Structure formats: C-alpha cells, structure tokens
Amino acid sequence: MLGSRRNLKSEVVSVPVASEPRDYESHLQSNANIVSGNDPANSVRPISLKEQLKDWALKHKPSRECCNDILAILARQNLDVPRDIRSLIPKKSKLVIKSVPPGFYSHFGIEKQLMSFGDYVSQFEEIVFDINVDGIPLFRSSRVQLWPILIRILNFKVNNILPVGIYIGKQKPKDLEVYLLDFVQEYDNLSKTGICVSNKIVKLRLRAVICDAPATAFICGTVGHTSSHGCSKCTQVARKIDQVLTYTTNSDKLITDEDFTERRLKNHFSKKFRSEASPLETLNIKMVSQIALDTMHLIDLGVVRKFLIRLLNNKTSLEYKAPKENLSTISTKLVSLRKYIPLEFSRRPRGFEDIVHWKATEYRQFLLYTGILALKGSIHDELYYEFLLLHCSCRLLSCPRSYEENISLCQNMLSLFVENFPIVFKENSVSYNVHSLLHLTECVKQFGVLQNFSAYGFENYLQILKGYVKKPQCVLKQIYNNVKHENRRISSQQEGFVEEKNRVKKFVTSEYIFSTKFPDNYCFILPDIPLTIKSFDKENNLVIGKRFLNQTHFFSQPIDSLKLLGICLVDENINDLEESFPTSKIKCKCIGLPYQNKILLVPILHGCF
Secondary structure, eight states: OOTTHHHHHHHGGGSOOOOOOOOOOOOOOOOSEEEOSSOGGGSOOOOOHHHHHHHHHHHHOOOHHHHHHHHHHHHHTTOOOOSSGGGTSOOOOOOOEEEETTEEEEEOOHHHHHHTTGGGGGGOSEEEEEEEEOOEEOOTTSOOEEEEEEEEETTOSSSOEEEEEEEEESSOOSOHHHHHHHHHHHHHHHHHHOEEETTEEEEEEEEEEOOOHHHHHHHHTBOOTTSTTOOSSBOOOOEEETTEEEOOSSOOSBOOHHHHHTTOOGGGBOGGGSSSOOGGGGGTOOTTTTBOOOHIIIIIIIIIHHHHHHHHTTOSOGGGOOOHHHHHHHHHHHHHTGGGOOTTOSSOOOOGGGGGGOOHHHHHHIIIIIHHHHSTTTSOHHHHHHHHHHHHHHHHTTOTTTTGGGHHHHHHHHHHHHHHHHHHHOGGGOOHHHHHGGGHHHHHHHHOSGGGGOSHHHHHHHHHHHHTOOSSSSHHHHHHHHHHTSOOOOOOOOOEEEEETTEEEEEEOSSOEEESSTTSOEEEETTTEEEEEEEEETTTTEEEEEEEOOOEESOOSSSOIIIIIOOEEEESSEEEEEEEEEGGGEEEEEEEEEETTEEEEEEOOTTOO
C-alpha cells in the first residue's frame, strides 16, 4: 500500500480552487488573413520581395544553386531581384577565432547581439536574461561537437534566444575558465556600465543558469550528477544499491549560497574549484539559488521516461506488474488519440514500440494530457495513483494564476511521489532526477511557473544552429554568417478573426487558435462552461456554440480533477440550443478525448514549458 495516501486526500479540502489556466505564451503562426479589431494603423509594415526571399533562404536553407535558379525564374518575370543569392545574404565577415583546447571558440558578443535589434532595446530599462550551455553533436560520422553559450532575453516574446559564443571541438572544452573568459569579461563590464541605445543606458541582469545536470556541473565547477554528492540543492549522499546510485526518499539539509561560496562542502566541488572560485562566481551569481533545475531534462526526459521504461520492462514490484496485453492496450490507445490532438501540439502520440525515439515534448504530452486516459484501467490502481501525483503537481505548478497558492500542496504530492517510487519500482529506482523533485517547488518560488526555467527554447535553437552548417569546413564562419542575418524584426502577435473564403473560420489569441473544425473547436467559457464551437460573429465579437452537459470529475484522488485542474468528463450528446458568448469570456482551449461514451476535456497548457 502506498504511503500517506489518506493524509494527502484530507489535506486538499482547505486548498483554494485554482483560477483559470490562462496567460500562457505560445508562438502561434498563421498564413491566413487575420482580421483584427485593432486600428489599421497598427498593421505590420509591408515586407519587400528581396526581404521575403532573404527570409525564405534563411528559414529553409536551400543550396546556393537552388536559390540562384529561383532568382533566375523571378528575373525572367521582370521582377527586381539579384542574380545571385549572395547579393541578398553577403557572406563576408570578420570573425575572430581563438584556440580553446581541444578545439576553437568564437565570441559573438552580448552587446553586439542585442544591438542587432536596434532601437527596440531602448524600450526597456533593464534587459533580463538566462544563460544556457550545452553540447550537441554536429555530424553522425564524427566526434565533432558544438558547445554554444546561449542567452534567452526574458523581455522579448519572440526572437529571444541569442548565441553569444560558440565552441567547436572533438571534446568539450577542457579548461572552463578559458572557455567562459570572453563571456565573463563582457558581462562583468556590461553589468556595471549597461548598453547605450539611442542615447539611453539599458542595464543588464542575469536571472538564472538553465542547463541539464552534466552541463550545470561543468560550468559551476561541481561534481557530476553521477557522483554520490551529486545533488546541488541538499547534502544528501547517494549510495549504490545493486550497482545503481540511489538516493533516499527524503531531502537532507539544504545547501545555501553561503555554503557554496565559503566551500563548506568540499565533496560537492570538482578538484580544481575546491579552493578557488569558478568563473560564474566572479560575476556575483548566487551559485545555488540562481542555478535552476531544468524541467525538460528533469521531468520529461528524466522522471516520466523512467516511469514508462520501468513500466514497460516490468521493473516494478511484483504486485504492480502489468500484463503484456495491458501494455499493448495502452500503446494502442495512444495511437488512437492522434486525430484528437489540436494544432497547438507539434507532435502526435506514438505507440510504445517507438518509445526509445520519443522526444521530450512527447513525454510532456503524455504526462499532462494523454497519460491519464491511456493508463486508466490498464495498470494497477496504486501505480496509476503514483502517476497522478506527478501529473497533478506539474499541472498546478504550470498555472501562472494559481501556482503560488498551490505550492504547499504540490510539495506534499511530489514528496509522496518520491516516497512511493521505490515501493512501486523497487529500492534502487530513486535516481538523481527522482530525488530532485523534492527541490522543484523551491525553484518555482524563485523563478515562477515550470516553463520559466525550462531548456525547451534553448534545445530548439541548438537544432537551428546545427542546420546552419552545410559542410565540415569553416563551421564557425558558417554559423556566424547565418546568425548575423537572422530575422531581428520584432512584431507583435496578430490576434483576431481569421477569414477563409469570406467566412470566419478561426479566432486567434496570444495563447490559442480556436476553430469551427474538430479537434480545435473545444473550449471553456467563463466561469466553467464547456463548449463546442460552431461559428463566430465577427461584427459583434462573439463565439457561438453548443454547451456540453453533465460535467463530472475524471478522478478524485489525489485531488479533485474538476475543481482544481478543470479536467472533466462530459456527455457526448450536447445541448441542442446554440449560445453566444463574447470572445473575452473564452477561458481556455481544451482537448476532447473519447472515454466510455463520454468526452474527457483537458484544458490545454500550451506554452507552459
């Protein structure tokens, strides 16, 4: 029997109901004609043909021959275009490359990258950013790898990931101080003097370091997560059980910034930095509280993946083992849900036969949306309850309007999840990632909702950098030339009604795209009215639809899914009466999944990671 189950249930009674899960950023794009109720004077400046061709070439990265053939076709149509793509995207550049054993490094510069946005930067009194360092293999047939230094500008909603330096070599940099030297020197200077834009001084501030566990240990000068002293947040000492490094289910004494600075815990540092400061420390960064636990690697690629892999390999305690036919049923359920996934999701569910190839977003989708349906009735009740503890806590910690009031509840659920993990998955299952869940709410208190300290944006940009490389020669120069011509135009997200063939088919907000077509036609209307959208009234700014009937919760433990999460079951049969609501009353979009002659409605938290 899993521990403390009753205590948790009784504790929920006094927890305030979460407010609506809105205000999520999403980078929605639409090529359709978006008709907004805003003043026409606010419309976006027309882009010239040459600029469009340049953006097309930079986005799709075709060969030079392909681009020149397109230009020749356009020229024969008497259009004003150059004969060679190099006229649009000049490749000449002055790039300083220095030796950083065992490879080479080029510093693009923080100030130079920010100045590429022009006067836009002068709108802000202070530029706040996060830093990420990670390695990525460049070619399948060699050991060459990139180690970029990326920053994410929190003030910008789009184009907010910028490379400020890139290392290339067959191994990661051997000397951390040499690798970070240019970045440390530039930021140290800019943090004191600021950046002068349009005769205005704009200050710079580093908010957080967001890296996976190995990269965090590397740039902080600490031991890796595979060390017995690998936890960066507490003094827990892991031990080996059946040759697996395992933590206990409790957190030990928390490590403070002062403990780190004064080197009170020698075993937490690599040999070189046990007696000297690491490069980031010289920037007065708080080396514990400003070092975030990356939720992408910790939760999605860490705990969720471990949960599923152990479940599929039957590495559970004897009483919780699932028959193979049940696991096959879960896989089949996932595949059957593909057609129900709205366009906010870039990937659709795949079966367990492809689980080794799942991306982080697929594990995230399973945790927050499809897993509660796919697992229900196919695994042991206690094992399903364990999954719900993680599901509920992650959804609550992803809601900007309610996460603060639910932090205590989430900490209890996460603690219970870690406590039960060795019970259902055997004693040696509490790895670094599982243990780190105990410290997750501290990061939420420091940085806000889970998406605020996730590496998803950085990981996406790494793939963009990799795509800039077309040949193995002059790699840094290729990347620099492409980065220099990246689109730096900042335009606000267009919102409003979308017309197709003189009929309004969609309504676009900063978070979602609502449509009259399945599966993008489910939403909640304030306060909690589930609606299927039938049409839009542009003139009166209305959404018109039919109401779902008989809302009930999908699960009641560990918390009530309807009251706290907005997850509910409704009848398939809808009200015959069409109702109209102002678009301002739309609370959120939701996924509608089939379940036993009913529909499971799950509010979309798109953009929350």
